[in-house]
Amino acid sequence: MNRQKACSETIRALDKDITPLHCVYRGRINPQSFIRMEIPFFMWEQNREQVEEAIKIVAWQHELNGNTPFIQTVADELSQLTYEKDLLEKQTLAMLNSKKLSLA
Numbered sequence: 824m825n826r827q828k829a830c831s832e833t834i835r836a837l838d839k840d841i842t843p844l845h846c847v848y849r850g851r852i853n854p855q856s857f858i859r860m861e862i863p864f865f866m867w868e869q870n871r872e873q874v875e876e877a878i879k880i881v882a883w884q885h886e887l888n889g890n891t892p893f894i895q896t897v898a899d900e901l902s903q904l905t906y907e908k909d910l911l912e913k914q915t916l917a918m919l920n921s922k923k924l925s926l927a
Contacts, residue, residue: 829844843861843862843863843864844861844862844863844864844867844874845859845860845861846859846860846861846862846878847859847860848860848878848881848882848885850885850886851886856885858881858882858885858892858895860878860881862874862877862878880894881894
């Protein structure tokens with residue numbers, strides 16, 4: 824079943840714009856891994872060509888990296904908030920010290 828037919832049937836059944844369109848891609852390199860992408864229907868309906876292009880890019884990046892698409896790897900690295908956490912802890916300790924308070 825093609826993507827457009829699956830989308831049309833699901834939209835009629837659920838009648839929700841935010842219901843995700845699910846795409847599964849199986850890598851070609853052994854061991855084969857799978858990635859699952861979810862795109863809101865309203866985005867797919869508004870700009871099908873760009874969504875199809877994005878799906879192709881993610882699949883291509885998955886093949887290049889092997890385990891995960893490059894965009895996911897970068898997003899995971901950027902979502903690590905250790906620097907921000909350390910900065911907030913230092914600011915909190917500095918403020919407490921300036922008021923002669925402690926965390927104890």
